[in-house]
Amino acid sequence: MTRTDRLYALVEELRAVAPRPRSxxxxxxxxxxxxxxIERDLSALQQSGVPIWAEPGRTGGYCLDTTHTLAPLGFTVDEALAVMVALGTLAESPFRDSATSALRKIVAVTDDRSLRETADLASRIHLLGDEKPAEAPSGLAAALHTGQVLRISYTDRDGGTTERDVEPMGFVGKGDNWYLIAWCRLRDGLRAFRGDRIADAEPLTERAPRRTLRAEDLGIVEGRLRAIGPGQDPA
Structure with missing residues (x-):
């Protein structure tokens, strides 16, 4: 058994007996x-983001939190390639950290032959973009998940900088740029904040009220806006 196969099997063994531990x-x-x-393997899995923790004591061992993991998906080489390419497009987005972690997990549970074939195909694919933009603050993407109000330091197109509290509502991606769509309390209205112009984003303890975001409210005059998610047409 290769190490990659063993890592995959370790996760599935812990998943099968969860929440009970295995020593x-x-x-x-x-x-x-x-x-x-085994301890080195489990440490590698933990570092890649797999939710494994150790329970101390004579009857303790290692446990897997199944509520935060997906069952094995059994990707084909073409499917794994598509996922790898998709994650690669997020390298400059607010989701870059999660994309990197997700890619590590895919690599950890892919057999050696398929991984080599996928990596060879991926090496022939390149993404063409403009000059690399500045990265948005880490953790910006978590705002949608937590629902917290953000206090951002934002520089507009004219170079003016303001500090404002915003209620995150969504994101729009265009080329290499990602925009945070939020209700701006300073302007009392819906605004789009380009990610590389957000110098700092501090989550506050206050949770934002639920607001409905409609595509027509964004006022986009160029391009076609499409949603991402299950059931959406990727074309």
């Missing part, structure tokens, strides 16, 4: 390696 010694016997090797 490193039990897992070592199961996979025919040393306890130290």
């Amino acid at each position: 490193a010694r039990w897992l070592a016997d199961r996979f025919g390696v040393s306890s130290r090797t």
